[in-house]
Amino acid sequence: MTTAAPLTTTPVSKSEAHKLSAAADAKNRLTSPWASLAAVVIAVLWTIPTFGLLISSFRPEMAIKRTGWWTFFSDPEVTLDNYRAVFDDGGINLADFFLNSLVITIPSVVIPLCLASLAAYAFAWMNFPGKNVLFIAIFALQIVPLQVTLVPLLQLYVKAGLNNTFWTLWLSHSTFALPLAIYLLHNFIKEVPASLIEAARIDGAGHVSIFFKVLLPLLVPALAAFGIFQFLWVWNDLLVSLTFAGSPEISPMTVQLSNLSGTRGTAWHLLSAGAFVSIIVPVTVFLLLQRYFVRGLLAGSVKG
Amino acid sequence: MFAAILLFTAVVGLVLFAASRVSGKRDRAVAALYLLPTVLMLGVGLLYPGVRTIYQSFFDASLSNFIGLDNYTKIFTDAEQLIVLRNTAFWVLVTPFAATGIGLLYAILVDKARMESFAKALIFLPMSISFVAASVIWKFMYEYRPDQRNVQQIGLINQVIVWLGGEPVQLLIESPLNTFLLIVVMIWIQAGFAMTVLSAAIKAIPDDIIEAARLDGVGPWGMFRFVTLPAIRPAVVVVLTTIAIGTLKVFDIVQTMTGGRFDTNVIANEFYSQSFRSNDKGLGSALAVVLFILVIPIVVYNIRQLRRSEA
16 A cells, blocks of 8 residues: 555546445456345345245235245235234234333333433533543443343332333333433534534523523434434333333233244244234334434444 | 323423523533433442342342352353353354454445445344344244155245255254354344444545555455455444444343253343243342453453544
8 A cells, every 4th residue: 555655646536427435446346247146145135034924924824834935926825814813802912012012112212312312411511520430430331231230120110119010111221221322412412513502602591591492403313313223222122021021911012922932933824913013113113214223323333 | 101201201391490590600500400310310220230230149049148159150160051151152253243244245245336225225124123023034934844745844944955955954953053043143133233334434435545546456355455444444343342242132032032942042041031030030140240241341342442543
């Protein structure tokens, strides 16, 4: 690379009609058909498992049990019976668990977002003793694996009489989310130009009105990014729910699906339809808000 | 649910109201109010339980008798626990590198390709579904039917084996093969994460560096080796460590696919079985502490790498 250094002064790249990229360049110079083929092979391998289960969820029970889902293409049989069966009151009644998942997830996203934005604001724009130490301490709490907290937390919840209520899940999910939420939101808030805050202060605005009138509108993308993160994490969680939500009345879909997989591991008509019901919400959220989600992901990892 | 949201709105409203009453520039009072709920929750919900677990790890199953390091001795000598440790090592050694490698390869392959965002969505989608649903999806892939007349395979992997002229295998029962098949599920989920982060890092490489290298006659492999890889090194480290930490804590896949049977157990799942199924809270706590200790060096390495890249 030493010989290349002087060349960078001549702005050749600017006159180039199309934008360059190291990867694209490397790929183009590789035999391109092979590169495309490799990409297609990976894409197919990554899609087939889900696709197979999706097809199965629409096949009659007998067909699923007798032949592989790929025979669907030579002998297509379609039914909605599997979906009817998972929503049946007498059966596994997935509708109730679906509702539980919603009831668990919504407060578990709203609560940490509110608390974390307050805390992040305090860390970014206020001066108080011990600020840096406290911020680092909160940041460091991210490395505590959930497993380390579960047994004592359960003991606490039992003592407080909260055992087997949604409160255990709301409180746990909210607490576990705080360190990362504060860190991410702090990164965003820090980037707001100080002049904006100063101007509002000179106009006589207090911390509360600065927060609502100046910061909140700017924070929307960051809040969305973290909100989606937290939504997916809570919706998809099994460990916390299994630990605290002992009774079916407050269990989310993941618990029911995991139980089914253990006790009725060969009931593929129920498992495939059930899995798809549980996937619908997170995948919809993901597809609609993909851009924010990816941004949140990058803020959390590359920027560090 | 509405009660919970209302209550928290009330708490936040109260904090804000109190904060707005504080006159002048007295940051301290306002900061204390803003941080109070967070510090309280973290103290009660993370710090206290963490310390308490470390303490309880020195006690017996019912947490009534102090037994010193016995739980830890058991983890590192008991035959069953050693398999748990071995499997955890498999998971942490294989998953991060495989997922990152595939993610990086795919990021390079689809970069600037037609329908790039669609191609990326295909790989990324597994990230948005639960580990439980992913486990169901893959259990179906691995499904086994005994090799008899009139019995057809309904799991794709075994069908492929049969098409190739082999005998169907009880994939999730054969150890240690089954552990690696569970690892495949984790790789399937995490490759999309690696791909997204690394793709962003690749796109951030300045054009003139690439152009300079090209004018120098650097070939495609050299371009990757001397331009792309050094430029995205910090991102690769972050991805590897993030996946490694996630892998150490993975519980759902093992729980849903095998329940830890057939020698597929890992620390995170064994923690759950001991704490809540076998009711050995002491041993469970010790396993959680081991998990915690394993995470620390990975995080420290990550922070040091970040420091170095910033310096």
